[in-house]
Amino acid sequence: MAGASPSRSNSTHVDGHCFHCGQLLTPAEPAFIADVEGSARSFCCGGCQALAQTLHAAGFGHLYGDTSRFSRPLDATARREAEPVWAAYDTPELRQQxxxxxxxxxxEVTLAPEGIRCAACAWLIEQRLGQLPGVELAVANVATRRVVVRWRESxxxxxxxxxxxxxxxxxxxPFEVSRSDRQDRRERRGLLMRMAVAMLGMMQVMMYAWPIYTHEATIDPGQLQLMRWASFALTLPVVFYSASPIFAGAWRSLRQRAMGMDVPVAIGVAAGFLASAVATVRGVGEVYFDSVTMFVAFLLLARYLELRVRQASRSGAEMLARQLPATCERLTEGGTVERVPVARLGAGxxxxxxxGEIVPVDGVVLAGISELDESMLTGEARPVRRSIGDAVLAGCFNTASPLEVRVGRIGANTRLAEIVAVLDRALVEKPRLALLADRVAGWFVGALLAMAAVTGVVWAGWIDPSRALLVTVAVLVVSCPCALSLATPAALAAAGASLSRRxxxxxxxxxxETLARVTDIVLDKTGTLTEGRFAVVLTEATGRLEADACLAIxxxxxxxxxxxxxxxxxxACASSSGLVQPSVDDLHNAPGQGVEAxxxxxxxxxGRRDFAAALALEAGVWVGDDAVIGASGNPHRGATEVWLGASEGLLARFCLSDVARAQTPALLDALDLLGVRTxxxxxxxxxxxxxxxxYFGMETAQGAVTPEGKRAYVAALQRDGAVVLAVGDGINDAPVLAQAQVSIAIGSGAPLAQAGxxxxxxxxxxxxxxxxxAAARRTRRVVRQNLGWAFLYNIVAIPLAATGLVTAWMAGIGMSASSLLVVANAWRLLHVPNKTLVPHPTSREER
Structure with a gap:
């Protein structure tokens, strides 16, 4: 450990702040002084001193090389406020959660600490928790910013x-790891393990198959048989472990009297393996272990890609649980305040x-005046004034002052939960393209099995009974729908990876697939076409002060x-160079009116005009002449006016409004070029x-539309045959996002909207x-090419196999080559030039 022994001193501080946590040190307090890496450093306590010296000794001294510092411990006031919240997590309701x-x-509990930045933070957290009595395990993950703690509850x-x-x-x-998250991880890990075994088996079996294909006549019969037995042993785990979900799916389809894609796959794998096993035992005949392992490996790869996409969505109920707070402050009849779980609240x-807190329930304001941000529920960008007697809704953000609220509805009865219910119903009503695909697959599978059976009967009865099984297996192997099953998911996976880069x-x-067919797009305003934030768009001064000075004030x-x-x-002040803010004293907030200082x-x-003008009226100054500064009107309808006033009269008028996103004109022009109605x-x-x-040049627009109204609007378009893309960012957009055939949520918006x-x-x-x-339409072309090739291949290969012209090993190579061609064509979608797929005209930018 670097430096001399630490000491405690009442002398002048070496530095005005703690070297470790940055906390201000006062001369009245004794300081901890230590020599760290050749320099005298001051600390607020022995803990910070010990941690700094330990971190330097462990090689993390570079963390102190810039202005960043470790998070500082809570002060006494903040800790007193936080302790009731912590205690609420010891209640049975939240412990169970x-x-x-x-x-x-x-x-065991998973914690989500704030401020984890690097490995040193993780090390510090693990060391601190590991020293607590009863803690058996503490693991901090920097990437996920989660800490898993295992301890004895007593x-x-x-x-x-x-x-x-x-x-x-x-x-x-505490961070809740939902049951669906754990199930998703188990399913993903299980499929990944099966795919790894299949890939490994495929590579090893191909090492034995390649010499047989190329130099079979020159290989000693004993060595040839040994290679077959080795391939048999390597194929066993692939068939009985990796391919077990395929057999299980085929069995479920047969029990339900349906013909899913798993049925011919299972028959082909089983037939190929059994025929190869018989040939290996007898020492005579063809073996197809390479075809079996290759087919299983490719199929599992496609299913893994599909699984990752499918698990990316989450239910609305789960997102609702993460949106609302877990605890709140309840007022008792005696006037005291207690921190309780929201689940423990009752009506009244x-x-x-x-x-700065989120309203946890639906209720009515009993005391206080404030402004609530209800944009996640209503789409209204501006905070809404709420006072005694007004209703408040769960999920709204309190922006200004404390409120006392009488609980009306909680949990599943709130307005937020009703919107989630609409979302869930709309999700159920989505077009299920998979049903159509299953019906098509059923006909294909039925025809394939019938063709294989007829081939076997014809060969057994009329052509060559000794080759009947081998020819039938060749038909099943050559026509196994590997290319057909990979045609769509491979292209979708490649396109998805390309879009994710964008x-x-x-x-x-x-x-x-649905984006490629879009004819109409329904856009939300706040947070979608606009940024969903206020900006000062006009500063108009009366002349008593300069406009820039008024803005600085x-x-x-x-x-x-x-x-x-x-x-x-x-x-606005930060973006204007040279503005210096004056000093402010005795600042008071008047809820719903403005601020005074x-x-x-x-x-x-x-604040409001009457509120700002009242100072002049109190001083006996008439402010009527100041009305001329409002003659120019608002920059646009719906803008918010804020006035600055003093004792001599009104000084300035500010107009604030939402601002358009920089790329909105390019989006609308590109949609016009694509022929999509907005x-x-x-x-x-x-x-x-x-x-x-x-402003944007859009002909079709409606305002004051409820979430249910948005959904009805989309349903009306769909009844007229439109394929609708919905774009939004708020919870109020969730029902319309779910109703549309396809939907896109803005990532900066509500998680619930993204869930739908x-x-x-x-x-x-x-x-x-x-x-x-545009990318979806290109993907559709590639999918059609893949499907066309897959069907063409089967039309040519199946008759050749049925006539015996294609042997089993040829069938295996043909099937593999067909699959590789489909995958290679699909992955062309990854190599999209790093530029926007549509031009960005500027015809709207000057509006």
Missing amino acids: FVRPLGDGKA QQSVSALLGALADIGYMAW DRIRVKA GVLLTRSHAI AAAMEQGGEHPIARAFRD FIDGRRMRL HLISGDNVEAVRWWAD ADAVLTHGGVAEIASAI
């Missing part, structure tokens, strides 16, 4: 684990929702606010939607939506 009992008094509680992490600067909360209870993640396998007054309007002023000793107000359907007010429609979508755009580049449609 987050803690996994392991038996024998042991339990010696530790969940709240103690959370407190221990807070002591070293990491606020953490009183709860307190602080600014930020379009597919969550359902039918998305590309407004930004200073809103410096500590979390309201969207406050962020708009701060962003002293600016350089001068009393000012920022529809703007939004929950925002009618005037604002109409203005944006005119067929694809997610991970960034704000909405022009990639048009690129996805």
Whole structure:
């Protein structure tokens, strides 16, 4: 460990902050001084000192080389506020949700700490938790930012684990690993293991098969038989382990009197293996172990790709559970506050929702005035004022002031849950293209089996009974629908990988096929065509102060606010170079009205016009003449006006509105080129939607549409024969995303909307939506090419095999070559030039 022995001193501090956590040190407190890597460093406590020295000794000293520091421990005030929340996770309701009992008094929990940045953070967390009594295992994963802790319940509680992490600067909360997540991992891991065994077996068997194909006449018969027995031994695990899901699927299909694709696959694998096994035992005849292993390996690869796509979607109920808070503050009859699980609430209870928290239930405001961001439920971009007697909905974000709410409906009865129910119903009603594919496959499989049976009978009765089994197996092997089964999923997987590089993640396998047929696209406004955030679009001063000075004052007054309007002023001030914010004193918030403060000793107000003008009226100044600054009107209908006033009158008017995404004009022009009709359907007010429609040059637009109304609008288009693509970002968009034949959710929006979508755009580049449609149409062409080749191959190969002209080993090579050709053609979709698939005209950009 570098440096001299640590000491505790009352002398002048070497540095004004703790070298490890960055906490401010005061001269009145004794400091911990230590020599770290040749320099004297000061620390706030012995823990930070020991950790810094240990990290340097372990080779993590580079972490202190820049301005970043480890998270600092909670101060006393923050800890007092957090402790009731931690204690709530020890209640039976939340323990059952987050803690996994392991038996024998042991339990396991997954924690999600904030601020994990590197391996040193993970090491520190593991060391701290590992020192707690009863903790048997603590594993921190930097990639997933999760910590798995296993401990004895009699010696530790969940709240103690959370407190221990807070002591070293990491606020953490239990992370629920859902049952579906665990099941998905088991299914994915099982299929991956089966595919690995099949791939390994295929490669090993091909090592023995290749000399037989090329130099069989020159190989000693004893060595030839040994190679056959080795191939037999290597094929056993492939058939009985890797191919077991294929046999199970075929058995289920036969029990249900259906002909799925697993039936001929299972028959071909079984027949090829049994015939090869008989030939190996007898020492006479052809063996097809290479064909069997290769076929199983390719088929499992395709199924693994399909599984990964299918598991990307999640149910709406699961996303709802992750959206709402797990605990809340309940007010007792005596006026005290207790932190309880939301599941413990009942109708009539009183709860307190602080600014910055999410409302956990549907209810009515009993006390307080605030503004709620309801955009996730209604699509309205601006926060809505809520006061005594007004209804509030679960899932809304409280932006301004604390509220006391009387609980009305919780859980499955809330408005949010109703939207989820609509989502689930719409998901059930989605077109099921898989049913059509199964029907087509049934006819194909039935014809294939009939053809193989007729071939066997003809050879056994009239041509050559000794070759009947081998010819029948050749027909099954050469015509096994490997190329046919790979034609679509291989192309979809390649296209999906290509789109993912462009930020379009597919969550359902039918998305590309349906995107290629899209005729109409239904777009939401807030968060889709626009960025869903306020921006200052107009600053108009009365002349008493310069416009830039007024903007700097407004930004200073809103410096500590979390309201969207406050962020708009701060962003506007930050983007204007040279603006210096004045000092602010005695700042007060008037919910629903604005803010008041002293600016350089001068009393000012920022907010509604009457609120800002009241200062002048109190001073006896008439403000009527100041109305001329509003003569120019708003930049567009629906914009929000904010006024700055002082004792001498109104100083400035600011207009704030949503802003268009930079790529929206390119998206709409590209859709025009693709022949796709556009529809703007939004929950925002009618005037604002109409203005944006005119701005973007869209003919079809409707405003003030409810989530159910959006879904009905799409259903009406579908009844007229349209194939609809829906694009949105809020929970209110979830029903319409589910109703449409295909849907895309903006990645910055609500997780629930993404759960109901067929694809997610991970960034704000909405022009990639048009690129996805163009890519889907290209993929459709490739799929048709693959299917055409697969059918052509079967039409040519099956008669040749039935006549005996194609032997089993030829059939195996033909089947493998056909599959490789299909895969190679599909993977051409990966090599798309790194540019947008459609042009980005600029005809709309000047609007």
